[in-house]
Amino acid sequence: MFAPPTIYSSKGAPTFEVEVRTVSGSSQRIPADEQMTFGEFVVAASQAFALPPFRLRFALDDIALLDGVHQASLLEVGIVPGRIVTMAVLSSGWYWADMSGEPLWVRNFKAKTTYSWRNYYDLSDLMPKGNCVKDTGSGVVYVDACAEFPATAEAVLQFLLGSEDTHEPVLLPEDAMDPEPGWESVPWRDIAALVPLTGGLADAWDHHVRRDVGWAAAARALACAGPDAGDAELEAFHRACRFYTLEGVHPDAQDYFEANDECHRRCLIICANQRKRTLAFSFMFEFVD
Structure with a gap:
C-alpha cells in the first residue's frame, strides 16, 4: 500500500x-x-x-x-x-502522448494512433519487417510530473509494468475501440531485464531498427522531437535520451514474446526522454523458420 x-x-x-x-x-x-x-x-x-x-x-x-x-x-x-x-x-501516473510528447491527459488510445510524420516514420515503422512478424506494438507515454521519472533500465521496466501501489501498467488495446487492453498486447511481463544501449540510437541499428529508416527520422519519432525540430535541437534531444532494449526474457514468457530463442526473433527499443518526460517504445516479434 x-x-x-x-x-x-x-x-x-x-x-x-x-x-x-x-x-x-x-x-x-x-x-x-x-x-x-x-x-x-x-x-x-x-x-x-x-x-x-x-x-x-x-x-x-x-x-x-x-x-x-x-x-x-x-x-x-x-x-x-x-x-x-x-x-x-488521477487514475494513473502516466498518459498517452502525441507525436511531440505532449500529454493528452485522457486514456484515449485512438489519439495515440494518430501519429502522422508526413515524410517521417510512425514508431511502428521502425521495426524490421518480415513475412512472419506478429503485430508490432508502439506508443508514447507521458510520465506525470508528480511521479518519479525512471532513470535506469530496471526503473523503466518497472514503470511499464506498473504496480498496485503506484499506477496502472502500460497496456495496448488490440484496437482503438478495445476498452479492456490485455497483457498479451505488450511484452513487459515477458522481459527478464532491459539493458541500456550505451551507444545511443546507433547501437539499435543492426538489429532493432530498420536500416532503411534514416537516423533523423528514427530520432524524431523516439525522442518526440517533432517534425519541425532543427538539427541542433534534434541532437540535443538525442543527448537527453536514454535507450534500452532486451537483455533476456523469462523462460515461461507467454504474453507477447515466447521463450524459445531458436524459433523466434525479438526486437524492442525504448527511448526515455527525461527532458520531455516521455517513454517511447516500439517492439516486434517474428517467427523464424
Missing part, C-alpha cells in the same frame, strides 16, 4: 485552514500558514487523503494549479483563508 509522506509541519502554529474538496464530494481541512509552499500543501493533502501526491491535481475556481508552482507560497498562488480548493484524483 501507499505510505503517505510526512505531513507538513510549520515551525509556528498554523494560522488558518484550507478546505480541500474532491470532485466526488469528500473534504478535508488542511492546516496552513503564510509561509507554507504549494508543494508542502500537496504533501499535506496527500497525507490527509492517504493518496500518492502524483495522483492529485488542484484547482481554484476554473484555474488549474499545475507544475511549476510548487515553490510558491499559498498566498502567491491564491490559496488564502476562506478559499475552497478543488482536488481531482
Whole structure:
C-alpha cells in the first residue's frame, strides 16, 4: 500500500485552514500558514487523503494549479483563508502522448494512433519487417510530473509494468475501440531485464531498427522531437535520451514474446526522454523458420 509522506509541519502554529474538496464530494481541512509552499500543501493533502501526491491535481475556481508552482507560497498562488480548493484524483501516473510528447491527459488510445510524420516514420515503422512478424506494438507515454521519472533500465521496466501501489501498467488495446487492453498486447511481463544501449540510437541499428529508416527520422519519432525540430535541437534531444532494449526474457514468457530463442526473433527499443518526460517504445516479434 501507499505510505503517505510526512505531513507538513510549520515551525509556528498554523494560522488558518484550507478546505480541500474532491470532485466526488469528500473534504478535508488542511492546516496552513503564510509561509507554507504549494508543494508542502500537496504533501499535506496527500497525507490527509492517504493518496500518492502524483495522483492529485488542484484547482481554484476554473484555474488549474499545475507544475511549476510548487515553490510558491499559498498566498502567491491564491490559496488564502476562506478559499475552497478543488482536488481531482488521477487514475494513473502516466498518459498517452502525441507525436511531440505532449500529454493528452485522457486514456484515449485512438489519439495515440494518430501519429502522422508526413515524410517521417510512425514508431511502428521502425521495426524490421518480415513475412512472419506478429503485430508490432508502439506508443508514447507521458510520465506525470508528480511521479518519479525512471532513470535506469530496471526503473523503466518497472514503470511499464506498473504496480498496485503506484499506477496502472502500460497496456495496448488490440484496437482503438478495445476498452479492456490485455497483457498479451505488450511484452513487459515477458522481459527478464532491459539493458541500456550505451551507444545511443546507433547501437539499435543492426538489429532493432530498420536500416532503411534514416537516423533523423528514427530520432524524431523516439525522442518526440517533432517534425519541425532543427538539427541542433534534434541532437540535443538525442543527448537527453536514454535507450534500452532486451537483455533476456523469462523462460515461461507467454504474453507477447515466447521463450524459445531458436524459433523466434525479438526486437524492442525504448527511448526515455527525461527532458520531455516521455517513454517511447516500439517492439516486434517474428517467427523464424
